[in-house]
Amino acid sequence: MWNKVQETVKFLKEKGISTPDFGIVLGTGLGNLSEEINAVVRIPYEDIPNFPVSTVKGHHGELIFGEFGGKMVLAMRGRFHYYEGYDIKQVVFPIRVMKYLGVDNLIVSNASGGVNPKFNVGDIMLIDDHVNMIPAHPLRGANDERFGPRFVDMHEPYDLEMIRKMEEVAEKTNVFLQKGTYLALQGPTFETPAEYKMVKSIGADAVGMSTVPEVIVAKHMEMKCMGLSVITDLGIEGQVEQVSHEEVQKVAKIAEKVIVKLVKQFIQSF
Numbered sequence: 001m002w003n004k005v006q007e008t009v010k011f012l013k014e015k016g017i018s019t020p021d022f023g024i025v026l027g028t029g030l031g032n033l034s035e036e037i038n039a040v041v042r043i044p045y046e047d048i049p050n051f052p053v054s055t056v057k058g059h060h061g062e063l064i065f066g067e068f069g070g071k072m073v074l075a076m077r078g079r080f081h082y083y084e085g086y087d088i089k090q091v092v093f094p095i096r097v098m099k100y101l102g103v104d105n106l107i108v109s110n111a112s113g114g115v116n117p118k119f120n121v122g123d124i125m126l127i128d129d130h131v132n133m134i135p136a137h138p139l140r141g142a143n144d145e146r147f148g149p150r151f152v153d154m155h156e157p158y159d160l161e162m163i164r165k166m167e168e169v170a171e172k173t174n175v176f177l178q179k180g181t182y183l184a185l186q187g188p189t190f191e192t193p194a195e196y197k198m199v200k201s202i203g204a205d206a207v208g209m210s211t212v213p214e215v216i217v218a219k220h221m222e223m224k225c226m227g228l229s230v231i232t233d234l235g236i237e238g239q240v241e242q243v244s245h246e247e248v249q250k251v252a253k254i255a256e257k258v259i260v261k262l263v264k265q266f267i268q269s270f
């Protein structure tokens with residue numbers, strides 16, 4: 001893994017990517033944020049050595065390096081999900097690469113189903129904690145100390161300073177933010193009413209199929225993380241309705257404009 005990461009890093013450096021201030025993972029329906037980046041380079045995943053290739057409709061696979069909010073950012077347009085069939089270590093490979101390109105601050109985004117009865121469709125939730133229920137752990141197996149320690153402290157998975165800053169930005173821009181715990185399940189099925197109930201009873205506020213593996217390896221490598229989740233549907237007892245990928249994308253697309261504004265100002269404020 002180490003050699004593969006270094007090989008990919010070397011390739012990307014040769015393409016002109018150097019020390020981004022922020023890494024950004026753009027989740028479902030949020031890929032167009034990348035249009036707002038003044039790109040220096042755009043590289044399709046299929047051209048990057050050792051990168052997996054995205055298989056999901058609507059998840060464009062492209063790495064973009066450029067200026068956004070006055071800083072240099074490296075954005076992943078489209079991520080890899082465990083449910084697509086990748087090994088969990090492939091899912092998190094780009095995060096390893098980001099770290100060795102110089103990324104210390106990571107912004108992750110996703111779409112999720114809300115189980116908190118105070119949530120509405122279209123809300124944006126600032127992730128302040130997570131529960132990992134994807135049945136594969138990205139740090140399972142022999143630990144490579146060059147990446148990080150065997151046992152990783154997770155007492156602050158989402159950086160409190162970044163959370164505070166994002167809350168400040170939201171207040172200044174008159175954006176209402178929810179805050180809560182994101183629970184990751186494998187998918188690709190959306191939850192049954194009983195599963196949404198389980199998610200809620202565990203103590204989570206929203207459920208999705210991504211992000212947590214990336215945050216785990218980011219923490220393994222001492223990166224700071226900030227996460228935003230668009231609530232695209234609700235899994236509230238007695239009100240669980242039909243969900244489709246198209247609906248999820250549609251709602252995320254609407255919230256995207258707000259996310260672009262928030263993330264831009266957040267980065268500017270650094």
Ligand code: HPA
Nearest residue numbers: 111112113207208209248
């Ligand atoms: N469940 C899981 N993943 C999701 C959901 C959901 O309700 N909405 C968007 N992604």
